[in-house]
Amino acid sequence: MSRELVAGVWAMEGRASSMFLVADGDDLVLVDAGVPWDAGTIREGVRDAGFGLGDVDRVLVTHYDVDHVGALARLDDELDATVYASDTDGRILTGERKPPLRGAKAVLTRFVSVPLVERPDLEVRFVGEGDTVGSFEVFETPGHTPGHLCFVSDRLGVGLLGDLVRGTADGALRRVPRVFDGNRRRAGESVRAFADRAPAFEVACMGHGEPLAAGGSDALADLAARLA
Structure with missing residues (x-):
């Protein structure tokens, strides 16, 4: 199931995280891919928005965690889309590197995420700071994971923030x-x-x-000011 936040932007609630669908001009963009068991949720959500998985032109991955890339391999027989991720996190997804073992989250990633995430049979392109994918500009925002990315479309007025921050019910x-x-x-x-x-x-x-349908930049600025 999906709900339209604003025209052309749909949210899909997975078992552990939210995924999004964005109409970027004539292209359809899937943002992150939940846990492996969210494949059906994504299929249904895309269908609710009036599309099929074959209509998805690209997938934007904010970071490598099991709840953000887990369902990709379970959708790759229906998807004909290129995946865009950071060089750091994307190479874990492709199996070209392993996550580091330093820190509790790194251990969790290596021993939980990696065993649960199958390598998708999809083209993965690596992007970084200042690159553009459709109307979205890429921003490197490391910390949550070493290769965490955010994407912002100035034309659409949409920010894809991954796990850089979380939303609250009061719009903060x-x-x-x-x-x-x-x-x-x-x-x-x-x-x-x-x-x-x-x-x-x-x-x-x-x-x-909770995603924000309005006031995204203001809410981000408020949080940044509290961290200063």
Whole structure:
């Protein structure tokens, strides 16, 4: 099931995180892919939005965690889309590297995420700071994972924030719980730096908590100011 936040932006609630579908001009974009058991939720959500998985042109991956890339391999027989991820996290997805073992989250990633995430049979392209994918600009926001990315479309007024922050029911943004950040200090620095350099956006799509249909940049600036 999906719900339309604003015209052309749909949210799909998975078992452990939210996924999103965005109409970027004539292209359809899937944002993150939940846990492996969310494949059916994604199929249904895309269908509710009036499309099929074959209509998806690309997949934007904010970071490598089991609740953000888990269902890709269970959809790759229906998807004909290119996956865009950071070089750091994307090479874990392709099996070209293993996550480091330093820190509690790294251990969790290696011994929980990696065994549960199958390698998708999809083209994976690596992107970084300043690259563009459709109308979305790429921003490197390390901390939650070493290769965490955010994407912002100035034209659409949409920010895809992954697990950089989480949403609250009162329309604010908060940090994710400390235990889930791989490097808490770097994650805080990324919040402040991203707030400074990202173009304004209204819609904020996060993996956890309530997405914002309006006021995204303002909410991000408020959080960054509290961290200063």
